[in-house]
Amino acid sequence: MKKKVILAYSGGAASSAAIPWLREHHNAEVVAVIVDLGQREPLDSVRQRAIASGAARAHVLDWRETYVRNFVLPVVQSGAVTPEQSDLPESLGRPLEAKALVEIAAIEGANAVAHAARTKTDGARIASAVTALNPDLEVIATAQEWDLKPSDLTDFAKSRGIPEVSGGLPSASRSAGPPAPAYVALDFRAGVPVRVNGVEMDLVELATSLDTICDPHGVAGTVALGMAHDALQQEVLPADLASVMPEMRRKYAGLIRSGKWFSASREAIDAMMAKLQANVNGSARVKIQDGVCEVVSRVN
Template sequence: MVQEGLERLMDRIVLAYSGGLDTSVAIPWLAEKYGAEIVTVTMDLGQGKELDDARERALALGAVRAHVLDLRNEFARDFVLPALQAGAVYEQRYPLATALGRPLIARHLVEIARLENASVVAHGCGTEKGNDAIRIDLAVRALNPDLEVLEPLGVWDVTKQEKVAFAKKRGIPVPAGADSPYTTDVNLWGRSIEYGVLDDPWLEPPDDVYVLTRAPKDAPDLPAYVEIEFERGVPVAINGVTLSLVELISSLETIAGVHGVGRIDLLENRLGDTKSREIYEAPAGVLLHAAHNELQKYVTPRDLARLASEVGVRYADLVYNGDWYSHTREAMDALVAKVQERVTGAIRLKLFKGDHRVVGRTSPFGLYDQDRIAQSADTRPSLELRP
């Protein structure tokens, strides 16, 4: 990591560019401070906003080259799916949307740095996003320990208002929402919101923090039933319609969000000894984890099911802590893959005004023998009351 106060000249820096205020002002600031060429990388992880003009915006701000990558399928296949199959839900509530995106961002920062012959990469996570900065730093080091990682917001300690002033002074358009009191992160798997009034754990989150989910009181007055089909642990269809993983996640997000499912208010243990109040929206993640967990229990013997549950806790901690690129995860993936061999079938869920529950399950590998249970009930001797 490049330390604060280090002002040596650098030939080229590869910057993860989101198009927001922080990374927009980072382009001219890095160029001015380090005398470097800035190459940007904008990655689509399913943020739901147009990135078509990201290349033009980055070049207009002074980047010498701007890469735009559609990583939605890679994110779903290589990061979301393994975490889903492992049952990785941090502190039994958070499906890890933001945390799962960081190792993918690091992977492509490293790859573009190789292509651009750059020795330094940079990102927009600073002290206010300490967890994310650590996750990217650890991932980059694991993939290429020779690269230096620069955190502009860690070196350039300024307020949001000062960043806005810096942008206006240089004629940099201030992105919409830059004056929001909240800090948000969005991808295909969910949305995180923090800061502002949310810093007070006693206060109920205001309605304006939610975007993906409807308030339960405003949800439909009739329940919805959703059937999710799995093949060897991979969700493949909703209500009989086969979909790609990205399409399936997006569809479930819409269905669950309309019914107010997927809101999470969590006082979580951050890296280190601190706690943080975080608000998450994860409509698809909540439903898919509930369905996969239920189906896996249905087809798995008790001891293996309990072991798999314990692995899920460790897997979630590993993702949260930024240790995605580790031998430990690879070993856990091997166990998880073995368990998934039988996770084939369907789960039916009922959604109603913020609530979701499993109401049906079927599998060719189910360990529940309905005929045997019925036979046992028919042959069980009756108890007669004696005078």
């Protein structure tokens, strides 16, 4: 009897190859889950690619609001997004993907979930989050099972008739950004960003606009948001709390990197930081250029 496996599907080469791999090596019916966190590729085409690669079904979840409000915003308010932790946003989507896997597994009546994360560290983040939500689910790491070189993965995909895709492998370099820096003014009300360069937006629109401005300069929008918020928050932190903030930031970042988003420790830090947000009001202006973001002015 075939087992049903819920696969976190991105549309890239590795997750596309994971579908026939699971069918062949686990005798599985594969159901793909595509989580919309604000990707720019039309997700209907990603869904079609999953079906063409052999998935029985593909669920597309529009979780942009959930991602920005319940994941990005708490991280920004925690102060964990610093120049030293500028790559932290890259890990932030994993707990939400894990949540999607667990929820769709319950809907589909599946006992196993899978992902195609290329590194053991990234895969461990997903597995840890899945286990925190449902310890009874089996977690299959296809990229760790097959141990294929990029050329072998391409050959495997071609031999199974998988549509050619891009984005499955990391790029070797990044092209140079615009010669002139970008300046962005971010306004906050009770710790929540409300305006970009004077234009009021809801959270999803704001995050999308910020990424559009920051991406060409090699900076994640979440980093710009975090640094602007921190510049204002530092002005209103009680002195006794300010002294322990550096350690708390490191702890919070460590929880995210180790896949412990769904933990009492993370929730406790969020609860404490939420108490401070009423006083985080004002505007901070950041300069973004060549992968560097710095605060150049602030008005509380």
